[in-house]
Amino acid sequence: MRQVGIVGIGHSKFGRMDFDLVDILAWSSLEAMKDAGISGGIDQVFVANMGAGAINHQTAVASSLVSRIFLEPAMAETVENGPASGASAVKCGYMAIASGMADVVLVTGGERMREVIPWKATDFVATLTHPDAEYAYGVTLPAFGGMYTRAYMERYGLEERHLAMLAVKAHRNAERNPFAHIEESASMGGIWDGPHRDVVNPIMADPLRLYDMCPVSDGAASLVLCAMEVADRFPKKPVRIAGIGQATDTHCVHNREDILDLKAVRLAAERAYTMAGLGPEDVSCAELHDAFLILEVAISEAVGFWKPGEAKLAIERGDTEIRGTRPINTSGGLKAKGHPVGATGVSQIHEIVKQLRGEAAREDRQVNDPKVGLAVNFGGFGNNVVATILAKE
Amino acid sequence: MILDELEARLRPPARPMPPYPPKYIVLASGQPLVIRQARRDDFPILLETVEPLARVRKDFYDIVASRMYAELLGQYIHRLLDPYCLVGTINGVVASIVNGRMIDAKRGMSYHTLTVHRGLRCGAHMFAAKMEYHMEHLGQDEVFIVAESFIGFKRWMIEYQLESRPEFQHELGGVPSYCLTRALYDTYKPRLVAGTRPVPPEILATADTLILPDEYPQIPGFKR
Numbered sequence: 001m002r003q004v005g006i007v008g009i010g011h012s013k014f015g016r017m018d019f020d021l022v023d024i025l026a027w028s029s030l031e032a033m034k035d036a037g038i039s040g041g042i043d044q045v046f047v048a049n050m051g052a053g054a055i056n057h058q059t060a061v062a063s064s065l066v067s068r069i070f071l072e073p074a075m076a077e078t079v080e081n082g083p084a085s086g087a088s089a090v091k092c093g094y095m096a097i098a099s100g101m102a103d104v105v106l107v108t109g110g111e112r113m114r115e116v117i118p119w120k121a122t123d124f125v126a127t128l129t130h131p132d133a134e135y136a137y138g139v140t141l142p143a144f145g146g147m148y149t150r151a152y153m154e155r156y157g158l159e160e161r162h163l164a165m166l167a168v169k170a171h172r173n174a175e176r177n178p179f180a181h182i183e184e185s186a187s188m189g190g191i192w193d194g195p196h197r198d199v200v201n202p203i204m205a206d207p208l209r210l211y212d213m214c215p216v217s218d219g220a221a222s223l224v225l226c227a228m229e230v231a232d233r234f235p236k237k238p239v240r241i242a243g244i245g246q247a248t249d250t251h252c253v254h255n256r257e258d259i260l261d262l263k264a265v266r267l268a269a270e271r272a273y274t275m276a277g278l279g280p281e282d283v284s285c286a287e288l289h290d291a292f293l294i295l296e297v298a299i300s301e302a303v304g305f306w307k308p309g310e311a312k313l314a315i316e317r318g319d320t321e322i323r324g325t326r327p328i329n330t331s332g333g334l335k336a337k338g339h340p341v342g343a344t345g346v347s348q349i350h351e352i353v354k355q356l357r358g359e360a361a362r363e364d365r366q367v368n369d370p371k372v373g374l375a376v377n378f379g380g381f382g383n384n385v386v387a388t389i390l391a392k393e
Numbered sequence: 394m395i396l397d398e399l400e401a402r403l404r405p406p407a408r409p410m411p412p413y414p415p416k417y418i419v420l421a422s423g424q425p426l427v428i429r430q431a432r433r434d435d436f437p438i439l440l441e442t443v444e445p446l447a448r449v450r451k452d453f454y455d456i457v458a459s460r461m462y463a464e465l466l467g468q469y470i471h472r473l474l475d476p477y478c479l480v481g482t483i484n485g486v487v488a489s490i491v492n493g494r495m496i497d498a499k500r501g502m503s504y505h506t507l508t509v510h511r512g513l514r515c516g517a518h519m520f521a522a523k524m525e526y527h528m529e530h531l532g533q534d535e536v537f538i539v540a541e542s543f544i545g546f547k548r549w550m551i552e553y554q555l556e557s558r559p560e561f562q563h564e565l566g567g568v569p570s571y572c573l574t575r576a577l578y579d580t581y582k583p584r585l586v587a588g589t590r591p592v593p594p595e596i597l598a599t600a601d602t603l604i605l606p607d608e609y610p611q612i613p614g615f616k617r
Contacts, residue, residue: 018451118547183610184512187423194419199521199587200514201421211421 001098005231005238005393008036008224009350012110014181014338017218021049021056021112024220026068028343029108032222033069037235042224043102045076048089048109049342052078054124055116065108075102082128083291084379085109086221086345087386091244093225103227109346110220121216125341128380130252142213144253144381145292146205151260152294153207156309160207163293164192165315167211167335170290173322174332176365179347181217181338212293217338221347239353242278242372243389245271253381264385265302265376272374272387273304280304283389284370285355286326287348289378290333296320299376300328303387327367330355345377349388356392405474410495413479413526416588417596420513424483427592427600428522431478431490436469438603439480442487443507449611453542454507460541460565461505464492479526481519482600486607489515491523493536501527501536502564503573506545509606517548521586524553528578536573539563553581 010031012024019027025047033039047062058064062076081088086109093105113121126140152158167186174180187194191201191211201209224234231238247267250256256263273279280303288303290296297311305326306314314320320328331337331351334344351360352373360366375388415429431439443465446458468476475495481488488510493503503523508516527536538555540546549555555571563570591597609615 117543182512184422186421189423190419190421194423195589196418196587198583199518199585200419202584 002100003228004094004097004225004241005228006223006241006349006353006390007226007231007234007236007238008032008038009353010035010222011179011347011350012220013179014217014219014340014343016114017112021052021058021110022061022064022068024112024218025061025065025108025110028110028220028222029065029069029106032106032108032224035236036224038224040071042071042074042104042106044093044096044105045071045074046089046092046105046107047076047078048085048107048346049078049111050080050082050085051111051113051124051341054127055120056112071106081384082379083125083289083341084345084377084384084386085342086347087349087375087377087388088345090223090225090346090349090388091246091386093223094241094244097225097227103230105225106222107225107346108220108222109343111340111342112218113216113340114218118216133252133254141291141381142205142208145213145294146208148259148298148381149207149292149294152298155260156312158297158312160209161192162297162312162315163212164188166293166296167191169321170329170333170336173330173365174336176363177332177337178363179219180332180336181215181219182332182336186211208292208294214291214334214339217340219338219340219343221343221350223346223349223353236357237393239356240391240393241388242391243272243274243276245269245273245275245387247271247385249383251380251383260298262298262302262382264382265299265378265387268385268387269303269374269376272389276389276391278372278389282372283326283374284372285330285352285367286328286374286376287331287333287351288328288376289344289348290329290335291339291378293335295378296328296333299378303374303376322365322367330360330365330367345375345386348375348377349390352390356390404471408475410475410477411530413477413530414590415592415597415600416522416590417592418518418587418589420483420515422513425596426481426483426488426515426518427596428479428481428519428588429600431480433469435480435603436465438487438605439465439478439490440469442509442605443490445609445612445615446507446509451611452544454611456541457505457507461490461492461507464504468492477526479519479522480603481515482603483510485599485602485604486510487603487605489519491519493523493527495531495533496537498532499534501531501533503536503538504565509609511610516544517585518587520548522588524573524578525586528575534575537561537563538571538573539565539568541565541568552585553577
């Protein structure tokens with residue numbers, strides 16, 4: 001298989017955007033191509049998107065994007081894998097190049113979710129649950145997040161305070177990220193032990209509070225991938241995709257032997273580590289899918305950063321801060337950077353590339369001398385997970 | 394002299410209304426949002442705060458700001474009967490403004506909620522303060538409300554589950570009217586209405602002289 005690198009990155013602002021979906025995709029795509037120093041020459045386009053058909057009344061968005069930015073006759077497909085669509089599209093791009101079918105691939109993930117009212121956005125995401133055994137009973141992703149958090153707290157002694165600490169960290173990182181949806185700081189004195197906590201930070205899905213959850217966002221992120229053997233055509237040094245792992249778990253959460261065991265995360269990470277010839281100890285920084293803050297906690301354990309139940313100690317020590325020993329979600333994460341579902345997996349890798357290139361220093365959120373980054377994109381409620389490891393060349 | 398006589402005929406009768414006692418809310422950022430009744434000398438600053446937003450189409454700021462400007466001017470030059478205005482400040486800077494008026498002793502009319510500083514739910518807290526004023530300080534049983542923006546509809550009609558009152562002619566025009574009843578207020582108060590009184594003097598002092606916002610997130614690159 002050929003080696004694959006990333007030579008261009010682009011990102012739109014996350015938040016609410018008054019443009020159509022394809023314009024948002026086009027914006028970040030052109031930014032990535034500009035970063036790669038090209039205006040064409042793309043062999044294949046993969047677009048990650050979960051909801052255009054359902055919420056924007058638009059299908060075949062990859063074909064539309066290609067035409068919008070004049071990339072015909074490039075091959076083009078839309079990739080849909082729930083909230084893990086982004087990393088799946090990167091995986092498809094990797095495979096296209098590794099197999100020799102393409103030399104240069106554009107991967108763009110994007111979503112326009114704020115076109116609909118909030119409960120419709122929540123309902124749309126809930127369509128990934130089992131239609132008879134879960135959705136029919138009113139289960140939503142925030143409900144799963146709440147149930148998972150409660151179970152985790154009971155087993156491992158995590159406290160709401162730990163989640164509030166993660167929220168403060170996420171907002172602090174997002175404040176320095178020009179693409180982030182959330183631009184306001186959060187403080188423990190406001191969301192945790194302030195006198196008006198229950199109104200300022202109300203419970204949304206017990207025990208999860210408002211500040212424990214990601215916002216509903218529009219936005220897009222893009223990457224230009226190329227075969228390492230042609231990487232010298234591009235002005236910037238490539239960041240190598242060292243490993244990709246993917247795994248699935250039962251569609252229904254209640255069919256799992258242990259609902260707290262994020263088996264698909266664990267297996268995806270193990271496969272990515274094996275492919276890269278690396279281990280969790282080699283990871284300098286990570287972007288973990290914190291749609292609900294409990295997921296940053298649980299995923300960080302499942303990928304081997306800490307033993308089960310010990311993430312809370314890392315939070316207390318400040319290990320996951322940008323200047324900590326294991327920085328996590330330096331972008332602000334889904335929690336504060338935002339979560340346009342199709343964009344998220346691509347955006348996570350965008351952030352890792354930025355860190356490995358040293359470009360986050362411009363925004364005063366640079367991890368110290370990173371060599372390897374890990375991104376975990378979590379689909380369903382953990383039933384389809386993609387882990388990607390990037391390495392500085 | 395003739396002018397004074399005419400002016401007197403134009404003005405509605407001035408009737409004292411119970412004051413809104415100031416309070417503060419610690420926002421998610423940790424900053425206190427001080428909410429107090431606007432004084433007469435505040436109105437030039439309030440008008441200047443609102444005016445730039447009248448040209449912002451996004452999120453219906455244009456219609457909300459235009460109408461609020463007219464209402465605040467109406468209150469300032471005595472063309473409204475029994476009006477009130479509450480202002481929310483962060484470090485003295487105007488963050489949000491709400492207004493309305495009394496219809497009669499038992500019914501209130503909500504006009505507008507306009508927020509400059511977004512992202513901290515200031516608008517939600519200010520709207521809650523407005524409802525608190527009607528229900529707890531003016532002693533009213535019903536407040537009539539309309540929404541002119543999607544955000545308003547989500548924040549008021551949905552979060553408070555307001556009663557639909559299409560037969561009621563709201564003063565803002567013929568759009569569908571909704572009503573906050575005392576029962577609804579009592580139901581949602583624990584979840585939506587916050588604040589501490591009295592405001593410590595050092596915090597209250599920050600809100601004494603209103604400061605114009607330097608920045609409007611709604612107007613990138615704004616220069617006054």
